[in-house]
Amino acid sequence: VIDGLCAAIETPLGPLLGERRLRDLARSDRLAELSFELPLVGGEHPDGELTLATIATVLRKHLAQDDVLAGYAERLSDPALKMTLRGYLTGTIDLVARIEGGFSLMDYKSNRLAGAGEPLTAWHHGPEALAEEMQRSHYALQAMLYAVALHRYLRWRVPDYDIERDRMAVLYLFLRGMTGEHTPRVDGMPCGVFAWQPSPALVSALSDALDRGQST
Numbered sequence: 001v002i003d004g005l006c007a008a009i010e011t012p013l014g015p016l017l018g019e020r021r022l023r024d025l026a027r028s029d030r031l032a033e034l035s036f037e038l039p040l041v042g043g044e045h046p047d048g049e050l051t052l053a054t055i056a057t058v059l060r061k062h063l064a065q066d067d068v069l070a071g072y073a074e075r076l077s078d079p080a081l082k083m084t085l086r087g088y089l090t091g092t093i094d095l096v097a098r099i100e101g102g103f104s105l106m107d108y109k110s111n112r113l114a115g116a117g118e119p120l121t122a123w124h125h126g127p128e129a130l131a132e133e134m135q136r137s138h139y140a141l142q143a144m145l146y147a148v149a150l151h152r153y154l155r156w157r158v159p160d161y162d163i164e165r166d167r168m169a170v171l172y173l174f175l176r177g178m179t180g181e182h183t184p185r186v187d188g189m190p191c192g193v194f195a196w197q198p199s200p201a202l203v204s205a206l207s208d209a210l211d212r213g214q215s216t
Contacts, residue, residue, distance in 0.1 A: 004175060008192075011178035015188060016169050016195040017099060029098040036149040038089045041213035050085045050213035052076040055141075058209050062202035068131050069196065072140045081138070089210065093146050096153075104169040105150050109139070112176055122184050122191040125177025130194040134172060143170050147198050148207045163200040170196045 009022040041048040056073040063070050095106040113129050114120040134140045147168055154161045177183070177192025184191050 007180040008173065008175050008178040010180045011183045011192065012181070012190055013171060013173075014190055014193050014195045016197060017104060017171070020099070022173075025097050031096045032094070034093040034096050034150075034153065036089075036091060036093070036153065038149060038152065038210065040085055040087060040089055040210055043088055046086055046213075048213035050210065052081060052083050052085070054209050054213055055144075055206065058202070058205045059144075062199060062205055064199075068127075069135065069140050072135050075135055075138070076141070078138070089145060089149075091142075091146065091149065093150065096150060099169070102165075102167040102169065103150065103154060104171060105146050106171045106173055107139075107143070107146070109172055109174045110176060111137070111174055113174070120176060122177045122179045125174045125192045126184075126186045127189050127191075127194070128186075130172070130174060130177075130192075133174075134194055139172060143172065143196065144198065144202075144206055145210075146170070147203050148210060151203050151207055163204060167197060167200070168203065170198060 012019040012021055040046070041050045053076070056076045059069075059073040059076075063073070093105050094108050097104045097106065111133060112120060113124045113133060118124075134143070147170055150168065151163060154166065155163075158166075172194040174192045174194065178190070179192070189195065
């Protein structure tokens with residue numbers, strides 16, 4: 001376990017974070033375990049309706065066709081998911097970091113992406129495999145909800161916060177694929193690191209949808 005954690009904090013996080021490693025994030029620039037609670041369309045007294053179809057509409061409008069998560073909207077029709085959302089959205093973001101030019105939220109995952117009985121290597125956690133796992137396990141939805149939570153937190157706590165200027169990076173760190181300084185790369189991206197930058201328009205529109213839903 002110790003060897004694995006040491007490798008993870010030594011792994012470059014890719015170009016979106018200027019190749020920083022977890023160990024490079026100064027204590028004053030990081031916040032661990034950021035918990036949040038957001039009311040959905042009025043919380044205990046809803047004044048609208050929020051469904052996954054509403055969220056899917058936002059994604060279709062604001063995700064570019066070449067976005068790594070393009071097409072995820074269709075997966076929100078998964079019958080395993082609850083279609084109507086109400087009450088409060090609660091959660092905890094593993095790590096928030098302040099970086100030059102903006103902020104980043106990070107979530108740690110321990111998924112083993114090799115096939116059953118197949119020896120695990122970092123290559124099993126390449127970019128395509130991570131993008132598929134983000135959608136298959138609905139981590140994409142979690143990431144988008146976390147982005148809204150962080151957006152609202154920054155809007156509340158940072159006086160000069162500007163969503164257009166202070167761009168947000170979303171990183172999901174699949175620890176089993178992060179093997180240290182020499183982690184293999186595919187097209188410049190280190191294995192084990194899913195990095196994504198949602199557009200300000202997507203984050204704002206999704207935040208509004210969670211707040212207002214579809215008017216009833």
